[in-house]
Amino acid sequence: MIADRKPGFNTLAIHAGAQPDPATGARATPIYQTTSFVFDDVEHAAALFNLETFGNIYTRITNPTQAVLEERVAALEGGTAGLAVASGHASQMLVFHTLLEPGDEFVSARQLYGGSINQFTHSFKKCGWTVRFADTTDADSFRAALTPKTKAIFVESIANPGGIITDIAAVAAVAKEAGVPLIVDNTLATPYLIRPIEHGADIIVHSLTKFLGGHGNSIGGAIVDCGTFDWLKSGRYPTLSAPTASYHGITFAETFGNFAFAIACRVLSLRDLGPAISPFNAFLILTGIETLPLRMQRHCDNALAVATWLSRHPKVAWVNYAGLADNKYHALAKRYCPQGAGAVFTFGLKGGYEAGIALVSNVKLFSHLANIGDTRSLIIHPASTTHRQLTDEQRMRAGAGDEVVRLSIGLEDVDDIIADLDQALAAA
Amino acid sequence: MNHDVYSDAYIRDILTNHRTIAMVGASPNTSRPSYFAMKYLKAKGFCVIPVNPGQAGKEILGEKVYASLADIVEKVDIVDIFRGSEAAVAITREAIRIAAHVVWMQIGVRNDEAARLAEAAGLQVVMNRCPKIEYGRLSGELSWAGVNSRRLSSKRPLLGVKGVQHRVLASGRD
Ligand SMILES: Cc1ncc(COP(=O)(O)O)c(C=O)c1O
Numbered sequence: 001m002i003a004d005r006k007p008g009f010n011t012l013a014i015h016a017g018a019q020p021d022p023a024t025g026a027r028a029t030p031i032y033q034t035t036s037f038v039f040d041d042v043e044h045a046a047a048l049f050n051l052e053t054f055g056n057i058y059t060r061i062t063n064p065t066q067a068v069l070e071e072r073v074a075a076l077e078g079g080t081a082g083l084a085v086a087s088g089h090a091s092q093m094l095v096f097h098t099l100l101e102p103g104d105e106f107v108s109a110r111q112l113y114g115g116s117i118n119q120f121t122h123s124f125k126k127c128g129w130t131v132r133f134a135d136t137t138d139a140d141s142f143r144a145a146l147t148p149k150t151k152a153i154f155v156e157s158i159a160n161p162g163g164i165i166t167d168i169a170a171v172a173a174v175a176k177e178a179g180v181p182l183i184v185d186n187t188l189a190t191p192y193l194i195r196p197i198e199h200g201a202d203i204i205v206h207s208l209t210k211f212l213g214g215h216g217n218s219i220g221g222a223i224v225d226c227g228t229f230d231w232l233k234s235g236r237y238p239t240l241s242a243p244t245a246s247y248h249g250i251t252f253a254e255t256f257g258n259f260a261f262a263i264a265c266r267v268l269s270l271r272d273l274g275p276a277i278s279p280f281n282a283f284l285i286l287t288g289i290e291t292l293p294l295r296m297q298r299h300c301d302n303a304l305a306v307a308t309w310l311s312r313h314p315k316v317a318w319v320n321y322a323g324l325a326d327n328k329y330h331a332l333a334k335r336y337c338p339q340g341a342g343a344v345f346t347f348g349l350k351g352g353y354e355a356g357i358a359l360v361s362n363v364k365l366f367s368h369l370a371n372i373g374d375t376r377s378l379i380i381h382p383a384s385t386t387h388r389q390l391t392d393e394q395r396m397r398a399g400a401g402d403e404v405v406r407l408s409i410g411l412e413d414v415d416d417i418i419a420d421l422d423q424a425l426a427a428a
Numbered sequence: 429m430n431h432d433v434y435s436d437a438y439i440r441d442i443l444t445n446h447r448t449i450a451m452v453g454a455s456p457n458t459s460r461p462s463y464f465a466m467k468y469l470k471a472k473g474f475c476v477i478p479v480n481p482g483q484a485g486k487e488i489l490g491e492k493v494y495a496s497l498a499d500i501v502e503k504v505d506i507v508d509i510f511r512g513s514e515a516a517v518a519i520t521r522e523a524i525r526i527a528a529h530v531v532w533m534q535i536g537v538r539n540d541e542a543a544r545l546a547e548a549a550g551l552q553v554v555m556n557r558c559p560k561i562e563y564g565r566l567s568g569e570l571s572w573a574g575v576n577s578r579r580l581s582s583k584r585p586l587l588g589v590k591g592v593q594h595r596v597l598a599s600g601r602d
Contacts, residue, residue, distance in 0.1 A: 040591025
């Protein structure tokens with residue numbers, strides 16, 4: 001018996017999940033732009049609705065274009081299964097909807113994308129879920145925030161916007177002790193830089209909108225089931241470990257084993273809450289992923305050059321990029337993402353709020369907008385935009401003070417990127 | 429043989445070279461995993477014979493239930509063990525006695541002693557796997573559910589004759 005060869009990351013980025021189309025032989029993944037799929041016969045229809053067989057019914061739940069994207073992301077992360085949804089936020093909603101009951105709590109890093117802080121603090125409250133925040137740079141703070149009601153721990157691998165690298169293994173140890181799954185938002189790192197599963201993550205979420213899609217053209221999200229959490233043994237997650245009323249009493253963890261979480265997210269939470277990804281977006285994101293390794297390396301190389309240049313600029317007070325040797329998180333970056341510390345980072349302007357506003361107004365190549373992970377270089381002043389709904393204290397703690405500017409470094413010639421910042425800073 | 433990993437070719441050969449599966453521990457309860465597996469494998473053209481002493485003489489999915497492997501009249505190729513790991517040695521001894529070709533233990537079922545016995549008698553062994561999942565994984569059907577098949581192929585998946593949402597395995601084809 002010859003063991004199967006394990007394909008490398010570049011190969012997976014291009015091939016995982018995608019065979020030629022069985023009907024036409026099309027080699028690129030077709031866009032199955034259809035709402036629904038005919039059943040082979042009445043029995044086939046019944047078997048599909050009972051989850052007794054695999055197949056497509058309706059694009060809110062599965063779609064063949066989406067399926068290729070799901071398997072691709074799962075393969076790159078090394079998980080057992082994936083689920084693609086309408087946005088990064090939708091992926092978070094579905095993960096917590098599958099894990100939590102009203103009255104439950106979870107502990108989250110407070111260094112998060114501002115939108116996630118809003119989602120957790122305000123919208124989740126309406127579901128009866130309570131978030132307790134901890135400090136992503138201090139694993140003990142997660143332990144201190146645990147209560148008997150804690151059902152999950154959530155961190156970002158590289159935190160947005162602060163450029164902080166989370167010690168995933170240290171937080172994973174706290175999650176293991178507590179007997180709860182660790183959820184890692186791996187959006188800023190992508191599996192090219194960090195594979196959280198190798199450090200103890202149980203569930204991974206992505207905003208595919210960013211580097212995975214990579215071209216700033218499609219919103220999407222993904223959930224990856226790492227297959228590592230034993231739902232039956234825990235018994236604290238009834239959606240997974242108790243008979244499910246809406247599927248004739250099947251128990252997901254029994255029937256679907258180590259990919260039960262991904263299936264439950266799909267056939268319960270996605271089915272009922274509805275944030276499906278469009279097949280067209282799935283196609284565009286898939287195409288983006290094919291070049292992820294090449295793009296991500298260039299993003300990181302450009303980001304390091306720009307951060308180095310900024311750190312020597314007289315108008316710049318500080319640069320927080322973990323790729324810089326004197327950065328607080330450099331040791332963690334070398335351990336978790338030796339190929340690069342990502343392409344999103346912040347820096348502080350000596351001129352404060354006013355200088356931040358002036359800089360974003362003066363750039364000519366950078367685009368002033370609220371996104372990251374585009375081929376294009378992007379700039380934003382978080383205090384006046386993404387983080388403006390937060391309290392001052394929340395903003396400071398999220399790394400979004402008045403003087404802070406966030407960059408997402410693109411794939412242009414690095415000299416042109418630097419020249420644009422140079423002229424804009426001169427005018428600021 | 430190393431029973432922690434199986435090559436895709438090993439599993440595919442077992443599933444394409446055999447047709448009759450005796451399922452020990454088959455359940456008439458329609459929400460049990462064994463019921464799901466039996467229904468799926470029947471749809472893929474396998475002849476699945478349920479074995480369950482508590483159900484002997486009754487029918488599951490239209491198939492007569494036997495009390496033991498020894499009672500089965502047909503020639504059994506694969507003995508699929510849907511029982512606890514501790515039951516595997518006794519079932520494997522019976523599988524050897526009826527000259528089955530393969531002892532297959534379900535996900536969560538592993539018994540190295542049973543595997544040694546079976547292999548010494550010339551049987552092939554699969555442990556801690558589900559034939560339904562393996563069939564779906566290798567045919568590409570499981571990929572429709574976003575499952576990581578850990579398999580790359582530049583060949584078209586094979587469509588079954590039953591319908592477009594029906595993929596099949598063929599011997600020697602990825
Ligand atoms: C780290 C992180 N997580 C989640 C999200 C939310 O993703 P989406 O905008 O696709 O809903 C974002 C978006 O900026 C993000 O940066």
